[in-house]
Amino acid sequence: MANLQLNCETIRKVLTGFIDNEVRKAGFRRVVIGLSGGVDSSLAAYLAAEALGPENVWGILMPYRMSSPESAQHASMVVQALGINSLTVEITAMVDAYFAMFPDADQVRRGNKMARERMTILFDHSARLGALVLGTSNKTELLLGYGTLFGDMASAVNPLGDLYKTQVRQLSRYLKVPAIIVEKQPSADLWEGQTDEAELGFTYEAVDKVLCLLVDQRHEAAELIAERLFDEKFVRAVARKVQASQYKRRLPVIAKISSRTIDRDFRYARDWGR
Amino acid sequence: MRPFRVAVAQIAPTLGDLEKNLALHEKMAREAVAKSANLLIFPELSLTGYFLKDQVPSVALRPDATVLQLFRELSQRTAIVLGFVEEGAGHRFFNASAYFEGGEIRHIHRKAYLPTYGIFDEARYLAAGERIRAFDTALGRLAILICEDLWHPAVPAIAAWDGAEIIVCPSASPGRGLGQEGPFQNASTWERTIRTCGDLLTSFVIYANRVGYEDGACFWGGSEVVAPSGEPVAKARYLEEELLVAELDPGDLRRARVANPLLRDERLDLALQEITRILRARRAGGD
Numbered sequence: 304m305a306n307l308q309l310n311c312e313t314i315r316k317v318l319t320g321f322i323d324n325e326v327r328k329a330g331f332r333r334v335v336i337g338l339s340g341g342v343d344s345s346l347a348a349y350l351a352a353e354a355l356g357p358e359n360v361w362g363i364l365m366p367y368r369m370s371s372p373e374s375a376q377h378a379s380m381v382v383q384a385l386g387i388n389s390l391t392v393e394i395t396a397m398v399d400a401y402f403a404m405f406p407d408a409d410q411v412r413r414g415n416k417m418a419r420e421r422m423t424i425l426f427d428h429s430a431r432l433g434a435l436v437l438g439t440s441n442k443t444e445l446l447l448g449y450g451t452l453f454g455d456m457a458s459a460v461n462p463l464g465d466l467y468k469t470q471v472r473q474l475s476r477y478l479k480v481p482a483i484i485v486e487k488q489p490s491a492d493l494w495e496g497q498t499d500e501a502e503l504g505f506t507y508e509a510v511d512k513v514l515c516l517l518v519d520q521r522h523e524a525a526e527l528i529a530e531r532l533f534d535e536k537f538v539r540a541v542a543r544k545v546q547a548s549q550y551k552r553r554l555p556v557i558a559k560i561s562s563r564t565i566d567r568d569f570r571y572a573r574d575w576g577r
Numbered sequence: 578m579r580p581f582r583v584a585v586a587q588i589a590p591t592l593g594d595l596e597k598n599l600a601l602h603e604k605m606a607r608e609a610v611a612k613s614a615n616l617l618i619f620p621e622l623s624l625t626g627y628f629l630k631d632q633v634p635s636v637a638l639r640p641d642a643t644v645l646q647l648f649r650e651l652s653q654r655t656a657i658v659l660g661f662v663e664e665g666a667g668h669r670f671f672n673a674s675a676y677f678e679g680g681e682i683r684h685i686h687r688k689a690y691l692p693t694y695g696i697f698d699e700a701r702y703l704a705a706g707e708r709i710r711a712f713d714t715a716l717g718r719l720a721i722l723i724c725e726d727l728w729h730p731a732v733p734a735i736a737a738w739d740g741a742e743i744i745v746c747p748s749a750s751p752g753r754g755l756g757q758e759g760p761f762q763n764a765s766t767w768e769r770t771i772r773t774c775g776d777l778l779t780s781f782v783i784y785a786n787r788v789g790y791e792d793g794a795c796f797w798g799g800s801e802v803v804a805p806s807g808e809p810v811a812k813a814r815y816l817e818e819e820l821l822v823a824e825l826d827p828g829d830l831r832r833a834r835v836a837n838p839l840l841r842d843e844r845l846d847l848a849l850q851e852i853t854r855i856l857r858a859r860r861a862g863g864d
Contacts, residue, residue, distance in 0.1 A: 306755060313760045317752070317795050318814055324790045493603075544747045570630040576593045 305515035309470050312478035315350070320461045322354035325460045328437050328577040333434035337425050337455070338362040338389070339492065340377030343439040343463060345484050346475045350462055351437055352385040353478075354536040360387040360430055365421045368395040374492050377484050384481065390428070394420045414493035416455025426457075435459040443468040443507060447541070448548020449499070456551065505537060513541045520539055585653075585797075585800045585821040586616035589789025589815045592626035595636055599624065599644060600733035602659060602776035604624055605820060607653045612822050620787035621688075621724050621746050623660040623670060624669045628751040628791045635703045637664035640675065640682055656714060658721060658785075660747050663687065666854075669704040674721045674747050676714070684712045686707065686721035696751060696794060697725075711739035724748040727770060737778035738843060739787050741759050742830055744774060748786045760797045767830045768801065768809075776807025779833040779840060781825055788818055791851075805833035 328335060334351050338344050344362075351360045364378045375391075382389040397420055402408050408416075425436045438458025440450055442465055450456040463471060468489070475485045489499040489507070500506050513533055516522045524542045528535045550556075554566055563569040586605040590598045602619060609617040612768055621627065625636045638645065638661050648657050656678040663673035663685065671687040688708025691699035711720040720736035720743075727733055727746050736744055754762025767784070773784040782803040787796045800813040802823040811823035834840065 308757075310756055310760070311755065313815075317760070320816060321790055321793065321795065325793070377672070549701065571632060572628045572630055574591055574592045574628075574791050577591065 304504045305512040305520070307467060307469055307473075307511055307515055309466075309473050311474055314466075314474055315353075315478065318350050319354040320352055320405045322370065322437070322460065325574075326355065328574060329435060329459065331433060331435045332462075333359040333361065333432055334437040335363055335425055335428045335434045336419050336433060336439065337436045338364050338378035338381060339439075340364075340374035340381075341486065341489060341492075342475050342480065342485050342487075343441055343471055345377070345381045345480045346471055346478065347437050347439045347463060348381050348385060348387060349475070349478045349480055351382055352387055352560060357386040358388070359434075361428065361434055362387050362389045362393040363425060363428060364389065365394050365424055367393070367398060367417055370492050371490075371495070371496060371502070377481070377487075379496070380481050380484070392424050394403050410494055414491065415451045415454060417493060418451035422454050426431070429459070437462070438464065441466055441471050443511055445552060446518060446548075447503065447544045448512070448551050449503060449544075450551070452551050453568075466505040467514065482548050485487040504540070509533070509537070510541055513538060514545070517545070579716075580824060580826050582613055582617040583611060583802060583823055583825055584609040584617045585783065585785045585802070586617060586619050586623070586816075587786065587788055587798050587800045587819045587821060588620065588623065588716075589787060589796070589818055590620075590623055590626045590684060592791050593629060593636055594626070594633045595624060595644070598626070598640060599647070603647060603651075604853060606648070606655065608656045608659060608820055610651070612820070614822060616653050617658070618745055618747060618783055619657070619659040620785045621660045621674070621749040622662065623747070624658075624785065625660075625662055626791060626798075627751075627787075628794070629662070630641040630698070630702060633670050634664075637662040637670050640685060645682075646647075648675075649678045649680050649682070653680050656716065658745055658747060660749075661721070665704070670702070671706055672699060672703050672723060673706075674723055675862050676719070676721060678714055681715065684710070684719075684721070686710070688723040688726060689732065690725040691853065692725045696753065709735045710738070711736050711741035717742045717830075718742045719745060721745045721747070722752065724811070725776065733774045733778055735811055737840060738845060741778075741780060742827075743781045743783065743825075744778070746771065746782065746784045748784060749796060750786050751791075752797040756854055764797050764799055764815070765815075767801070771801060771803050772807045772809060775803035775805055779805045779830070779837055781805060781830065788811075788816055802809055807831045 336348050362382050365373050427437050436458045438461030441463045442448045490497050526536050527538050633861040656674050660674045663671040673685050673687045675682050676684040689706040691705050711718050717738045720741035752761030756762050759765045771782045771784045784801045788798040788799050799815045800821050801809050802811040804810045812818045813821040
């Protein structure tokens with residue numbers, strides 16, 4: 304069976320050690336985090352504050368005019384609780400100015416634009432503050448491709464990318480992230496009433512189990528279907544999403560010309576010499 | 578064999594930075610000497626870091642490299658095992674550990690089993706060693722087996738059959754899988770493996786793992802000294818740098834081998850006969 308139970312104290316040590324180590328190796332000591340008021344960015348802020356000290360963490364709130372006021376309230380709770388630096392940069396003016404040129408744009412385009420607008424603000428503050436952008440994408444989102452490429456998926460260092468959503472919640476409870484943040488319905492907050500689970504069509508509890516079996520424990524989709532542990536359509540939908548979003552987890556594909564092509568046969572660790 | 582003191586340098590080398598790692602080795606060696614260690618063990622690829630990939634040829638050393646002179650000198654005071662990329666004849670590169678004692682390199686073990694699965698890609702960059710050998714030292718008969726070597730049960734067995742009393746295992750083990758007791762699933766497997774080796778081979782096992790991070794992989798530490806009874810007698814912390822020091826009493830080895838004469842009863846001829854049969858069948862095209 305899928306085992307998603309974390310040894311939270313160990314994971315806390317590994318992840319705070321990871322943040323401290325990777326940030327310092329890159330020659331930095333500060334990080335910026337886009338705080339959405341959701342559980343992922345809240346947990347990232349808790350871990351970063353513990354790893355680097357709250358004075359070295361910047362939480363940036365980037366609301367759009369249609370964002371739920373609750374999101375900003377929850378993000379502020381995190382800022383208050385941790386004593387980290389914070390800044391609010393509204394994205395309404397930039398996003399609306401752009402879509403004034405394309406008034407027919409659908410929700411997907413608008414959502415992607417907002418995610419990428421936020422990314423540019425985070426990386427601008429990375430340069431402004433001499434701080435690395437800390438990623439907040441979890442393993443469930445990354446595997447399902449439920450994120451915007453070069454938007455919320457963009458970061459320098461990601462402590463959460465090997466934790467499923469339900470594990471993010473476990474660790475958040477352990478680190479005493481406010482319960483209202485941990486227990487609320489996850490939402491990308493791109494339009495009113497949006498929830499991840501409605502959009503994906505399944506719950507994180509269910510999908511994390513299937514992903515753990517397929518990815519971590521290397522069951523074949525056909526085996527899970529034959530064992531009748533899950534609905535066939537559900538398993539196939541999950542497997543399809545993982546496969547279809549593979550491109551989002553890789554560098555853009557490079558046409559091979561030379562004898563040593565980046566990432567194919569020019570292979571160095573990112574921590575090369577660090 | 579007389580009682581002696583072993584030290585394990587559970588360090589976090591910097592990937593591909595020989596100069597920095599040499600300085601760290603020197604610092605640890607001086608500390609070990611100050612603590613009267615007779616034997617100091619560094620982890621796998623301690624001079625270079627682990628996930629070297631295309632850096633392998635850039636950091637490789639020949640055993641006569643002048644940068645290793647320092648350890649020849651230090652080995653007048655304590656024997657030293659350290660890990661490096663050895664450039665062998667024909668420009669083949671090996672994941673190697675050298676044993677320094679009395680001012681010279683007395684033995685080099687080249688890792689024979691190169692993990693090339695999951696997070697590992699060693700056989701892409703390195704050549705596999707061709708020998709498993711025990712060798713005599715001032716401290717007793719010793720064998721060095723690097724990390725994955727120990728996951729193939731025949732390997733530590735051959736070392737013990739060759740007379741090893743002390744099995745030294747330098748390692749660079751990145752944490753993999755959720756752990757319930759230890760920090761990671763593979764940490765528990767390692768602990769079971771080294772203790773079982775000590776127990777079944779009635780030998781000391783010294784496991785020297787590293788700490789630190791490379792590309793997000795976390796080396797979990799937890800270095801350990803196992804007595805010939807299979808009991809851990811000293812254990813380093815998980816995830817943190819440490820110089821672990823332990824006393825080894827050869828009386829423990831004798832008592833274990835009296836109580837449990839497994840090595841006396843070993844039947845090499847039987848093992849050889851069956852291995853030969855299996856090999857023949859495989860060569861004949863069987864599965």
